[in-house]
Amino acid sequence: MSGHNDAIEDADAAIVEGKAPPSRGRPLDRERILSAAIDYIDDSGLAGLTMRRLGERLGVEAMALYRYVQGKDELLDGVVEALVDAMDVDSDVIDAPQDGWQDFVQRLAHGVRRVALAHPKAFPLIASRPPEAPWLRPPLRSLRWVEIFLAGLEAEGFSDEAAVASYRAFSSFLLGHLLLEVATLGADVGPLDVVDEAPEPEGLASYPHVQRLRPALSIDTSSVEFEEALEELLNRMALMRHETTHD
Known part of the structure; x- marks a missing residue:
């Protein structure tokens, strides 16, 4: 149990002060980061997306994201993959x-x-x-x-x-x-x-x-x-x- 807790704490290092850790209920992972990035773009547009702002949305410092995506280029490539993969769950697409x-x-x-x-x-x-x-x-x-x-x-x-x-x-x-x-x-x-x-x-x-x-x-x-x-x-x-x- 302690090993699991340590892993979650390590993954969600550098929590932004005053915000609840994202590990409560759901640990930070690549899928969650990409989903948050898509939500940010939907809300605010692509131009304003930065690793820092994405970290704020997730309640972590930007550096915590680099464990899962190496930088903004990889983040944007992941967003595209997630968008295209949405067709996999579209029941009308064969x-x-x-x-x-x-x-x-x-x-x-x-x-x-x-x-x-x-x-x-x-x-x-x-x-x-x-x-x-x-x-x-x-x-x-x-x-x-x-x-x-x-x-x-x-x-x-x-x-x-x-x-x-x-x-x-x-x-x-x-x-x-x-x-x-x-x-x-x-x-x-x-x-x-x-x-x-x-x-x-x-x-x-x-x-x-x-x-x-x-x-x-x-x-x-x-x-x-x-x-x-x-x-x-x-x-x-x-x-x-x-x-x-x-x-």
Whole structure:
């Protein structure tokens, strides 16, 4: 019993004077720190988040946080992971098609949108923090979720080329739309806090679709995608014009 008490006291060292220790009821840990960081961003925005202010919210000195996160960069990366992981507990998001690929993609898109609307001030971090690999894109920015997306489409008959192109189109559409949407809800989307590019990941064997398609995912097709998206927009505008002039 004494060893347990000593561990809690050590973990929650440097309690801010006059505040109840967070170890009473729930010890300080990484999950609690990330949750508090998300709450802070939801309440006050990203710009004001510091280790000191986060420590104050948790009732500890900032130095107590460094046992669980090495600094603000790691804290923000952890916040992004927590936001993306929220889709794991979203009962409407599925990890493989059940009623066709359209239903699968729609569920995934709405799952990401629910994350954005639940935490609009934190969502821009998904666009600005480095993904697990430099050739992955937000908002599906983790190897696991990209694997789920690619595997799901290929199970529905998509070729490798079509699956990669769909991943790019899905990412561009969803991120662009959601960044505009969260901006109307008070998010600061510019300038984004872009950091150095992520290093090449290890252990891709656990993600066979990502591993096989890694060369295709790495190709920069931004200009082509822009032209295709613009052409699609013009087609939609032409359709709307036709509908309104023939009513």
